[in-house]
Amino acid sequence: MTKDEFYMGKALEEAKTAYAVGEIPIGAVIIYQKKAIARAYNLRESLPCATAHAELLAIEKACRALGRWRLSGCTLYVTCEPCPMCAGAIVNSRLDRVVYGCADPKAGAVRSLFQLADSPLLNHRASITAGVRADECAALLKDFFRKKRKKSDSGQP
Amino acid sequence: MTKDEFYMGKALEEAKTAYAVGEIPIGAVIIYQKKAIARAYNLRESLPCATAHAELLAIEKACRALGRWRLSGCTLYVTCEPCPMCAGAIVNSRLDRVVYGCADPKAGAVRSLFQLADSPLLNHRASITAGVRADECAALLKDFFRKKRKKSDSGQP
Numbered sequence: 001m002t003k004d005e006f007y008m009g010k011a012l013e014e015a016k017t018a019y020a021v022g023e024i025p026i027g028a029v030i031i032y033q034k035k036a037i038a039r040a041y042n043l044r045e046s047l048p049c050a051t052a053h054a055e056l057l058a059i060e061k062a063c064r065a066l067g068r069w070r071l072s073g074c075t076l077y078v079t080c081e082p083c084p085m086c087a088g089a090i091v092n093s094r095l096d097r098v099v100y101g102c103a104d105p106k107a108g109a110v111r112s113l114f115q116l117a118d119s120p121l122l123n124h125r126a127s128i129t130a131g132v133r134a135d136e137c138a139a140l141l142k143d144f145f146r147k148k149r150k151k152s153d154s155g156q157p
Numbered sequence: 158m159t160k161d162e163f164y165m166g167k168a169l170e171e172a173k174t175a176y177a178v179g180e181i182p183i184g185a186v187i188i189y190q191k192k193a194i195a196r197a198y199n200l201r202e203s204l205p206c207a208t209a210h211a212e213l214l215a216i217e218k219a220c221r222a223l224g225r226w227r228l229s230g231c232t233l234y235v236t237c238e239p240c241p242m243c244a245g246a247i248v249n250s251r252l253d254r255v256v257y258g259c260a261d262p263k264a265g266a267v268r269s270l271f272q273l274a275d276s277p278l279l280n281h282r283a284s285i286t287a288g289v290r291a292d293e294c295a296a297l298l299k300d301f302f303r304k305k306r307k308k309s310d311s312g313q314p
Contacts (some may be wrong), residue, residue, distance in 0.1 A: 050226040050250035051208075051217055060208055069207040084273050085245025088266070092242050093207035106280065109245065113278045114271070116241050121270045123263065 004077070004099050007031055008133045011077040011101070014041040014054060015140055021046060025140045028054035028078040030062040030071065030095075037074070038062040054078060055086035059093050070094045079137040081108035081130070087116035091124045099129040101137025161234075161256050164188055165290045168234040168258070171198040171211060172297055178203060182297045185211035185235040187219040187228070187252075194231070195219040211235060212243035216250050227251045236294040238265035238287070244273035247283050254284040258294025 001009075007029060014027025018041035030038040038061035043052040055078050063069050075097040082090065082100065087109040090098055103112050110117045111130055118125040158166075164186060171184025175198035187195040195218035200209040212235050220226050232254040239247060239257065244266035247255055260269050267274045268287055275282040 044226050047220070048224070048226040049217055049220040050228065051213060051220075051246050052226075053249075056208055060206055063204070063206040063208075067205070069201050069205040069209075071207065083245055083249065084266075084279070085242050085249050088240055088242025088245050089208050092210075092240065109241075114273070116271070122241070 004129060004132045007036075007075075007077045008079070008099065008101060008137075010036055010039065011054075011079050012133065012136060012140070014039050015079045015137070018042045018054070019140060019144055025144050026054045026078065026080045028058040028076060030058050030074050030076050032062070032066065032071075032074045037065040051085065053083065053086050055082050056089050059089050059095075063093070072096060075099060077132075079133075080104050080141065081110050081112060082117065083107040084109040084114060084116060087114070090117045090126050091119075091122050094124050095126050097127040097129070099132050101132055102134040102141070103130065161286060161289045164193075164232075164234045165236070165256065165258060165294075167193055167196065168211075168236050169290065169293060169297070171196050172236045172294070175199045175211070176297060176301055182301050183211045183235065183237045185215040185233060187215050187231050187233050189219070189223065189228075189231045194222040208242065210240065210243050212239050213246050216246050216252075220250065229253060232256060234289075236290075237261050237298065238267050238269060239274065240264040241266040241271060241273060244271070247274045248276075248279050248281045251281050252283050254286070256286040256289050258289055259291045259298070260287065 010029045011027045015025040019025035027041045038058045040057035071093040079101040081104040167186045168184045172182040176182035184198045195215045197214035228250040236258040238261040
């Protein structure tokens, strides 16, 4: 197992917690000097808050942990490709590197629909690695939405 | 004075508070049924937190105020064109409308560099009005950066 696969495992643990509480299962961790300084999972429905994506919550926790808004020296691991908001937050926080699991063809803003996290137009470019443990990350999401559809088909709340 | 100019005045008040505490002077308010349900100003340095832009903080406050993550029925007023993170948050929160003051040629993601807030690629498009009280909004920013440069030229902290 590579270092990236190992840390993606930590993000997957967060995603599984999101799944367990009925949230879209996406998890994130931020690594600084080989330590996980922030872990988070999607909390949009629970809070409820439109900005409570795993990546944004992890970035906010990492800023608190380091006492600075610049997350240089840090790598974000997230199970699913970041949306425009989260890709923008990656740039704003000057994260060195982003590693994600599965692609998001509907809202992905790192590679799929937009390339915001390393855009030559913005004042910071993160290094990107895509597709780490992508099958596991995608399976969790597929399973979540399949069960959700089944529930709504059967009239369950 | 139009309704938009009036509400932009409230965002300008927030921007002036940011100025007074040494933050880049950008302010935002969110209006729902003619009431300001959220007001915020940039707090990046004070917290410190990379995501603490006026718009994001206002969206989070509005979600708390309404008890839901969908801000349909709401309009965001912000003194400066939103960055990619904030434009993404506008889409994620399903805001009906965004009214901004001055353009941001370096990071603007509503009209200048990207057009994220009403992109046909994403699952929500906000209605956009640009340039409301733009001169006042821009003057505040110019003045802030001019004073900052003067201070650093003179060796003051």
